[in-house]
Amino acid sequence: METEKRWLKLYPDQIAKNVYYRADTLPQLLENAAKEYAKHKAIHFMGKEMTFKTLYKKTLKLAAYLQNLGIEKGDRVAVMLPNIPQTVISFYAILQAGAIVVPVNPLYQEREIEFILKDSGAKAVITLDMLYNRVEKVKEQTDLEHIIVTSIKDYLPFPKNIVYPFVQAKKQGKPPIIPSSKSTHLFTQTIKKNYKLKEVSISFEKDIAILQYTGGTTGFPKGVILTHQNLVSNTSMCRQWLYKMEKGKEIMLAVMPLFHVYGLMTVLVLSVMEVYKMILVPRFDATDLLKTIQKQKATIFPGAPTIYIGLMNHPDIKKYDLSSIKGAISGSAPLPVEVIEKFEQKTGGKIVEGYGLTETSPVTHVNFLWDNEIVKGSIGVPWPGTDAAIFSIETGEMLPVGEVGELGIKGPQVMKGYWNNEEETEKVLKDGWLLTGDIAYMDEKGYFYIVDRKKDIIIASGFNIYPREIEEVLYEHPAIMEASVVGIKDPYRGETVKAFVVLQEGMTVTEEELNKYMRSKLASFKVPRIYEFRKELPKTAIGKILRRQLKEESEEINE
Structure with missing residues (x-):
C-alpha cells in the first residue's frame, strides 16, 4: 500500500523529501x-562544564567497568536518573559496552521498578543514592546482579558540591548509607578504574539500543524495541527539520526528562549528533528555568505543554530576556x-506542535518551524522519510482524504516490536505499518489532525498514564469494591486523573487516606487528583464499566 504523500509539496526547499543519515551507531x-x-563543550550542569573529549573518555571508562562486571553484548542495563551528567555518561557507556539501555523513571515506586527490571531481565542498574533503597527492596525479585550508585553532588562545581548534601538532607532527609559490596558500586569509582575495553561489533540495523517501556490498556508496560537505526534515523529527520540550526553552535535546553523517549532523542542523541551544548536541568522550576535561559542563552528548547504554560504564566516573565531561543x-x-x-511574542523564536509515539522513536509529524504556515489544531505533516495514512477501523482499508480512521505510520523510525510480547506486536504492526491507536484524518494539503484516542490513555504533564494500572492499585485497597479511572481536562497538566470509587458495604475511607495509600504505590504523576465516591458505576449489559460515560459526565460538570 503506497500513499501519494501530498504533504511533500509543502516542504520548503531546505528540507529534503527523504531522510539522509550515515550508518553510525550511537557510540x-x-x-x-x-x-x-x-574542546567543544558538551554539558553544562549547575555551573560546571564538560567537553566532548572528556565526556567520551568517561564513557569508555564506565563501559570497560561494566564489561569487567560481566556485562556482555545484548545484556540490559537500567538507568534510573534525572537530567544530570551521569545520565549522559551512562547512556553512551552502556551502548559502548554492547549492552542495551533500559530507561526507568526515577519517580517510580517499588512495584513499577520491579516490573520493568523483571520484564527486561536487567543485570545492572545505575541510580541515585536517594533511590537506592527502592531498588534494593526489589533486587531479590529480579535478575539484578549489580547496582551502581551516584549522587547529584558528584558533578556539581565547588562549593555547591559541599553545600548540596546539607540542602538535600533538609529537603529530603539524609541519603542512605551505601554498603560496599561485590554487587554495589560507586559511580565515581567506576570511571577511575583502568580496565581494558573490549571491542564489540554492533549492527546498526539489527542491534537493540534501548528498551523504552510504555503502557497500554492492559495496564502492563511493554518494552518497545528501538535499534540504533531507529533512533539515528529519527534524529536525522529532526536535524533536517531544524535546518536553521548550525552544527556545533547551538545550545540545547535539556529540561525534558532523558528517561522519556522524546527527551532522549531530541536532547541526548541530537545534541551529540549535531555537537550542541546540553544545559542539563534536573527538575522543572519556572523561575530557575527563566534564569537559565537568560544566562546560558539557550537557542533550542524541546519541551512539553506544561513546561511552556508554566513559563508563560510566570508573574515575572517580563523581567527575563528569552530572545536567544530560535526554536x-x-x-x-x-x-x-x-x-x-x-x-x-516573548522569545521571538518559533514554537510548533508535533506528534509521535514511543513506538516511533518517537516523532512522526511536526508543523513547520520556518518558511511555511503553522496550521493551528494540526499535528503538522510527516517528517522526511516517514509515510502516514488513515485506515478504516472496520475493514483495515486505506481511507481517502478527509475520512476519519486509525492513523498508521511507516518509516525507519518504527520499532521492531515489543520485548517478549509477540501477541501485542502483531496487533500493531501490519504489512509494514504501525497502527497507532489514534483516530485522525488528513486534509487536502496533507496536514494531519488527531480526533480522539482509540485507547483510554491519559496524558498529564506529558506523561502517559494508563487507567487500568491505577484501577488495579485501587482494587487492592480493602475498602474498595469497584473503581474506574478517567482523564479529565486540566488547564495546566492538559489532563488530570480522576478516580470513581464504590466502597465495600460497611467500610469507609477518606479522600486523604486514599491519596496517601495511592502515593505509596504509584509515581506521584499517576496518583488521582480527584476522587468521586459513588453508590454504583454505569455498566454495559455484560457488566463492563462504562469509562467513557464517566468521562463525559465529568466534562459536562466542569463545563
Missing part, C-alpha cells in the same frame, strides 16, 4: 563529536494556541 556519534570537536518543538500532549502566541 560512534559520540566518538565522531569527540574527535572533530574535542522549540512541543511534544507529549496538545499545545494550546494561546501558549504558542505568548511564547513567540
Whole structure:
C-alpha cells in the first residue's frame, strides 16, 4: 500500500523529501563529536562544564567497568536518573559496552521498578543514592546482579558540591548509607578504574539500543524495541527539520526528562549528533528555568505543554530576556494556541506542535518551524522519510482524504516490536505499518489532525498514564469494591486523573487516606487528583464499566 504523500509539496526547499543519515551507531556519534570537536563543550550542569573529549573518555571508562562486571553484548542495563551528567555518561557507556539501555523513571515506586527490571531481565542498574533503597527492596525479585550508585553532588562545581548534601538532607532527609559490596558500586569509582575495553561489533540495523517501556490498556508496560537505526534515523529527520540550526553552535535546553523517549532523542542523541551544548536541568522550576535561559542563552528548547504554560504564566516573565531561543518543538500532549502566541511574542523564536509515539522513536509529524504556515489544531505533516495514512477501523482499508480512521505510520523510525510480547506486536504492526491507536484524518494539503484516542490513555504533564494500572492499585485497597479511572481536562497538566470509587458495604475511607495509600504505590504523576465516591458505576449489559460515560459526565460538570 503506497500513499501519494501530498504533504511533500509543502516542504520548503531546505528540507529534503527523504531522510539522509550515515550508518553510525550511537557510540560512534559520540566518538565522531569527540574527535572533530574535542574542546567543544558538551554539558553544562549547575555551573560546571564538560567537553566532548572528556565526556567520551568517561564513557569508555564506565563501559570497560561494566564489561569487567560481566556485562556482555545484548545484556540490559537500567538507568534510573534525572537530567544530570551521569545520565549522559551512562547512556553512551552502556551502548559502548554492547549492552542495551533500559530507561526507568526515577519517580517510580517499588512495584513499577520491579516490573520493568523483571520484564527486561536487567543485570545492572545505575541510580541515585536517594533511590537506592527502592531498588534494593526489589533486587531479590529480579535478575539484578549489580547496582551502581551516584549522587547529584558528584558533578556539581565547588562549593555547591559541599553545600548540596546539607540542602538535600533538609529537603529530603539524609541519603542512605551505601554498603560496599561485590554487587554495589560507586559511580565515581567506576570511571577511575583502568580496565581494558573490549571491542564489540554492533549492527546498526539489527542491534537493540534501548528498551523504552510504555503502557497500554492492559495496564502492563511493554518494552518497545528501538535499534540504533531507529533512533539515528529519527534524529536525522529532526536535524533536517531544524535546518536553521548550525552544527556545533547551538545550545540545547535539556529540561525534558532523558528517561522519556522524546527527551532522549531530541536532547541526548541530537545534541551529540549535531555537537550542541546540553544545559542539563534536573527538575522543572519556572523561575530557575527563566534564569537559565537568560544566562546560558539557550537557542533550542524541546519541551512539553506544561513546561511552556508554566513559563508563560510566570508573574515575572517580563523581567527575563528569552530572545536567544530560535526554536522549540512541543511534544507529549496538545499545545494550546494561546501558549504558542505568548511564547513567540516573548522569545521571538518559533514554537510548533508535533506528534509521535514511543513506538516511533518517537516523532512522526511536526508543523513547520520556518518558511511555511503553522496550521493551528494540526499535528503538522510527516517528517522526511516517514509515510502516514488513515485506515478504516472496520475493514483495515486505506481511507481517502478527509475520512476519519486509525492513523498508521511507516518509516525507519518504527520499532521492531515489543520485548517478549509477540501477541501485542502483531496487533500493531501490519504489512509494514504501525497502527497507532489514534483516530485522525488528513486534509487536502496533507496536514494531519488527531480526533480522539482509540485507547483510554491519559496524558498529564506529558506523561502517559494508563487507567487500568491505577484501577488495579485501587482494587487492592480493602475498602474498595469497584473503581474506574478517567482523564479529565486540566488547564495546566492538559489532563488530570480522576478516580470513581464504590466502597465495600460497611467500610469507609477518606479522600486523604486514599491519596496517601495511592502515593505509596504509584509515581506521584499517576496518583488521582480527584476522587468521586459513588453508590454504583454505569455498566454495559455484560457488566463492563462504562469509562467513557464517566468521562463525559465529568466534562459536562466542569463545563
